[in-house]
Amino acid sequence: AQSVTQLGSHVSVSEGALVLLRCNYSSSVPPYLFWYVQYPNQGLQLLLKYTSAATLVKGINGFEAEFKKSETSFHLTKPSAHMSDAAEYFCAVSDHNQGGKLIFGQGTELSVKP
């Protein structure tokens, strides 16, 4: 069975600092991996996805993530945090042979201090 673990339910950074949100996955087949962002009272918006092409994936708003098979990780990073990055972030894994169902991590709430 697939699973996703996000380390840290809350992360706080200063504006301009590095953002690092951790995600580890478990999958018996080559996974598709996703990061979504959710702003307050809104739906989920795709940040980026890995679907077995390049291991370093660039997304919107300056975010990127690196797929590391040996570490079963897909950590999300951004070099310099902006106040507008404050939101909840979800990592998800998909078994693309099972109807594309997503298994989500618990979410990480990112706070950005001025």
Next chain:
Amino acid sequence: DAGITQSPRHKVTETGTPVTLRCHQTENHRYMYWYRQDPGHGLRLIHYSYGVKDTDKGEVSDGYSVSRSKTEDFLLTLESATSSQTSVYFCAITGTSGVVSTDTQYFGPGTRLTVL
């Protein structure tokens, strides 16, 4: 933005009453999904559909049923609502490549349901 709407956006109901949530898409996508979001649990799949009248259970399907009589509509029904079903419900859609779903899931705005 993907053409997904959910109705109602907010609903307060009482324990034991039936509730139906609607998801409507204008993208003609094959796959549709219902998730619930609860603090500390992320999003969990309730049911999904891979075509008209083709549905299957997800991780937390107990107490829920679904129907899909048209490509564009996917209904989620709580036959007899309980307080444990208080949650935010999201619908999602995705396209297909060949016979499998490989594309990104796009999410609706959500329905906040409170069961008193």
